[in-house]
Amino acid sequence: MISVMFSFMTPGGLGAAPAFKPSPALPSTRDARALAAQRLPRLIYDFIDGAAGEELGLASNISDLQRVRLQPRSLAEVNSISLTTSFLGQDWDVPFGIAPMGMCDLAWPGTDRALAALSQRHNLPLGVSTASSTPLEELLRLSGGRAWFQLYVTGSTQEAMALSSRAAKAGYDTLILTVDVPRLGKRPRDVRNGFTTPFRMTARHFMDFATHPHWSLNTLASGLPTMANFSGANAKGYDRNAPRTGANWAFLQELRAAWRGKLIIKGVLSAEDAVRMKAEGVDAICVSNHGGRQLDSAPSAIAVLPAIRQAVGPAFPLLFDSGIRTGDDIVKARALGADMVLVGRPFLYALAAVGPAGAERMYNCFTGEIETALAQIGIAAVSAVTSACLYQAPLPA
Template sequence: MRNWSGIHTSEDARNIAKRRLPWMVFDYFDGAAGAGHGDLLNQQAIRDMRLQTRVLVDVEKRNIGKSILGIDAKVPFGISPMGMCNLACPGADLMLARYAAKYNIPHGASTAASTSLERIGKEANGHAWFQLYFGGNQEVSDSLLDRAEAAGYETLIFTVDVPEVGRRPRELRHGFKMPFKIGPRQFIDFALHPHWSISSLIAGAPTLANFDNNGAFDRTASRAGVNWDFLDRIRQRWKGKLVVKGVLHEGDAKQLVAHGVDAIQVSSHGGRQLESVAEPIHALARIRTALGDDFPLIYDSGLRTGEDICKAYAMGADFVMLGRPLLFAMAAGGEKGLHQLCDVLSQEVSIALAQMGLNDISQVDSSVLL
């Protein structure tokens, strides 16, 4: 594919997105807990890991496809659930869904999505996994699960690392709220980013589309009462596969296995919850050791390049999910931007495999780390 969009790395996508998006939206996407050190330290920890090269291996044929929970993905990454993706550009949720359908990869459809779970499910053609946030109201979460089941979802991601929403000062400074509250500061912000503002005006301001009335879901609500009994209730209710997302402790991981979950997503929520969080990439290795080789582990947080993706596999992931880079790619170049970045990441993985003397991403294990 011709690289018309200027996206040669995920950092390129971020830089273009930074120019195009209103400050409020860029800081909602890019922000993390506190001053963002937790997020940056994890990215640094991944960057600091070294891969071992090997020579004179025939690596002409290389496979970057990976299987997870019965899916044969054609690329070695999926789409982590993210709320309000249509803030990147109109139609972003469905761009992700189409990409998931084309490449056979999981697409986390968030409770806080800006497109209904039914529309995402249809467009993703069976590849969407519904992500549940418990919003404090049992009836609301029961009805979301009923809808997900009726829409044919087979896998549920239950996110458990948001007992309270992390303090993200970059969001707070801009007064980021759903639905938008437009004061003088936001007005200036939108006026200075006319391309985004006009296209969003024409398409209609993004809303929390899983709820008739934006007010039925408060993304900042406390979920502090959610406990193991609640998990058991979900496990009994949801007949499909259950992934629990946001786990960083080996003891929690072992308990989750005992409670019958099908997979664990090791994640720090991209550093958005606790600034002093231990690097999730290291938690991944500890949890892999604690659970042994066979239990399905998915990883997200801080992956920015194909080499990063290989490192997560080397640390014990069975599959990885991406967050912010996909939003930035769509903000930078719409659907073409998304495909461009995903092609770049796929090429980076393939080239890293060649350098490591491997023919298949499934061969990546701890032996490639120095």
């Protein structure tokens, strides 16, 4: 029985996916996460929701952002609110984009494509992972040219350079080099659940899939997601478990010399490293702890953002991710020094919760919350958010 079911779970799938059930609205990331927990097999939910170690890093990303408070202001002119944000020489409709996430289509078939379409529809940047479930060329096209390719140095540095050349040839103008995975973080939920690549199905997985038939049938119909950038002759080119230590300072110099477009370094938590990266000629830095998925004992990303802003100076482009769950969080990140924010898990929760429509609903959630927060703090344009928007007095213990 198991082998029969698994034999169908092949790339390509059975065709004709059953339609998604009518689903409730998504009032918040919290609601999307709760629905995702019901609808996804445990194995998949934990892969998305989980983090390294005791998950204290993940928890502090969220709790440290929650402790930051905004200063309400009254009687300001906030009838019309602008979310337009300039970043790396481009105007975007909103102050956030989508973080690069590998194996997105595990959340729901077609997640990568739905997020690329969202990026085109609303003019926001889309991070396309090395481990995307859809080829990087197709995602750039679906995003209308708004995608940024995220590079991991898996395997040799020559292979990584070849992948960056492929991205350039496809037309990408922005590359994100992720540097916080010298080794894959240990994520106990994945170990406990037997989440491995390549995947080896056990009786427990079968029960997990069988008790989540909606996800399982749709995934069966569409085919199990693959590492789409490594198909055909290139099929063995990505080993998720291999160390990614090829991403070092020498590689950065080589990449900087070869990549003509904008270069962003993602996964930076040290002001000293940030200053050196700026000196090496990178165009932007993404302050991130990978959503707590790498080093459990790392500081929360929001805790180090002000020091990195201070170190690189007011004009240097800074991105931020890790722990963003609400529109208020995006306003707070901007007030603490970020020019643009990337949102990760909330979009996967939303797609898992309500299917492809989840992309638009989560987008509406964030934009609505940002506008409401700005109105309350008396700011008519997100570009005008500064540290003056923060509530400065110490909170009671």
